[in-house]
Amino acid sequence: MPQDKTAPLSTWRxxxxxxxxxxxxxxxMPVTVYLPNYYAKxxxxxxxxxxxxxxxVRLFDxxxxxxxxxxxxxxxTRxxxxxxxxxxxxxIAVLAIWMLFMARPGIDGAYILTWLVMGYLGQSMATMAHVTWAARLAPDYSQRARVFGWWQGFVVLGMLIVLAMPPMMKFGFGLDYASGxxxxxxxxxISLPLAVLLALLTVREPAAPPHHQPPRLRQYxxxxxxxxxxxxxxxxxxLQTGPVIGGTLFFFYFEAMxxxxxxxxxxxxLLYFAGGLAGAPLWSRLGQRIGKHNALAIAAVAYAVAQGSVLIAPHGLIWGVITMTLAGVPFAAAxxxxxxxxxxxxxxxxxxxxVDRSGLLFGLLSGTVKIGSAAAVFLAANLLKDFGFEARLGAANNGQALLALSLTFALAPAVLALIGAAVLRGHRLDQAAHDEIxxxxxxxxxxRGDALDIVQ
Structure with missing residues (x-):
């Protein structure tokens, strides 16, 4: 039987x-967090x-x-x-993953750029289709928070699985970092083709909404x-640029400082993303209860406080565990x-x-964050270089370089999150407004009727 377009999907579907x-x-996640450090060191x-x-590659993306x-x-299409x-x-994604993760000594910037472009092309094709499909599965305000709560929960689960691999290779099998x-x-x-096949076989696409006028470029x-x-x-x-800065500098910071x-x-x-996995249901439910924009503003402030506290947290493993777990709790909210x-x-x-323009809207949402991501990686790498930071020296870098590393890692993401929370105050599309739409x-x-004009 056809799938009811308004009925919530069962949990297993x-x-x-x-x-x-x-x-x-x-x-x-490893492309941004692990590979820059691995390629350099x-x-x-x-x-x-x-x-x-x-x-x-971010500008291409x-x-x-x-x-x-x-x-x-x-x-x-049919x-x-x-x-x-x-x-x-x-x-496309599978080929690029092979070339990026199985790279050997002797590669250069051109090699990295080529296969990053191919990887992001394949990933974007699949992800853009998947996220637009997800939005069409849940027309209701609260259903959408549930669908994307599962979505982000599985994103964090994927991060946790892959993060466990380098430590597991070292401590479980005695292998080197490159093996991880x-x-x-x-x-x-192995998992990407299997997961795509499972999704295709389990869930039908909802019928496309009627287009009351043909789409034109000027409308976009x-x-x-x-x-x-x-x-x-x-x-x-x-909100998304800060974690990219933190992720890019994560290993540099914890090794050197x-x-x-x-x-x-x-x-x-791993604990940071475990916090993110634990927090995902919280932000989904809070968004349904107090409004998505209000819940997101709370998460942004919480992230800013937790990330900034890294600078003043005492040394020691226990404090590292506490700080990084708490910083991870707001991770999934955005x-x-x-x-x-x-x-x-x-x-x-x-x-x-x-006209249904959900594909373009999600394309814009996915694309604009890459402005910040491109700037984050480029500026973070060049800023550290300008202050004399050398990856191979670690804690032996000069004091100026270490201070630049600390401030860029902890304070820059916190400030960006606080600005994001302030910008959210003007959002007006709450549940009551959406129910009327x-x-x-x-x-x-x-x-059976003509829609009223939307007041901007």
Missing amino acids: LAAFAAPCIPVAAML DLGVDLRAIGFAFAM LWLDPALGFLIDKTN FGRFRPWLVGGLP IRAMGWFVL LALIRRPSVLRLLAVDIL RGYDRSAAGLLL NILLRAMMADIADEERLASG RRQLELKDSG
Whole structure:
């Protein structure tokens, strides 16, 4: 029987649908957090070349996601709108993962840039289709928080699995750090095709909403000038850039400032994401109870306090465990709540224009954060280099370099989060407003009435 487009998915179907989030997260997190340090310290690649490669691929990715969203909105095949893109991105991502995680000494910045581009192309094709499909599965305000709560919970689970691999290779099997990096790659190579297949076989695509007028490019240009869209994009940049800065500098900081080797630091990072996994249901439920934007503002302030406290936390393993676990609790909030809020704006936009532009909206949401991500990796690498920081020296770096490392790692993300919380205060699309939008959409789609104008 056809799947009811308004009925919530059962728990096991929702889990199966979210399954690709596990290998995708296991692919993306090490690329930002582990690979820059590994390439610099183990494979001997110049730190500036690494920073340049990661910055350039983010700028490539910046236009890629909106372009893919535009194409997904226009896709209409016998296999559906989303499934062709999800399947098409799979082989590209698998090949890139092999080249990035199985790299050997002798690679350079051009090699890294080439395969990062291919990896982000495959990942973006699959992820853009998957997230737009997720938004279409849950038309209700509260259902969306639940769907994206599962989504982000599985993202964090994927991070936890992949983070466990380097310590497991060292402490469980006596293997070196490079073996842990390759184990991460093997996990993604095996699990990604299986998870995509499970999602495709378990959940049907909902029927595409009726287009009351054909989409035109000028309408898309007007879309990015909508105040509600711009606000969410700004918040996305602010809240997502900080963790990228922290992730890029994580191993450098804990080796140089706290005296942990990379395996011990990896265990702390594991606890950070364990906190994120524990916090995911909290932010989903809080968003349903007090409004998504209010819950997200609380999470942003909590993250700022926890991240900034790293500077004043006493030395010692116990304090490291406490600090990093608490800093991880708000981690999932932005990805859960911003996606759910953008899905609500997609309904608002469809009511106003008669066109479903959810693909482009999620493309913008995914693409704009890469402005901050590109700047984060590039500026962090170059800032440390300008202050004389050398990856191979660790704690033997000069005091100026170590101070720059500490402030960039702890304070920069905290300040960005506080600004993001302030920007959220202007968001007006709460549950009552969205319920009215859904009521009007149902009338419009059924032909029983005309929708009212949306007051901007």
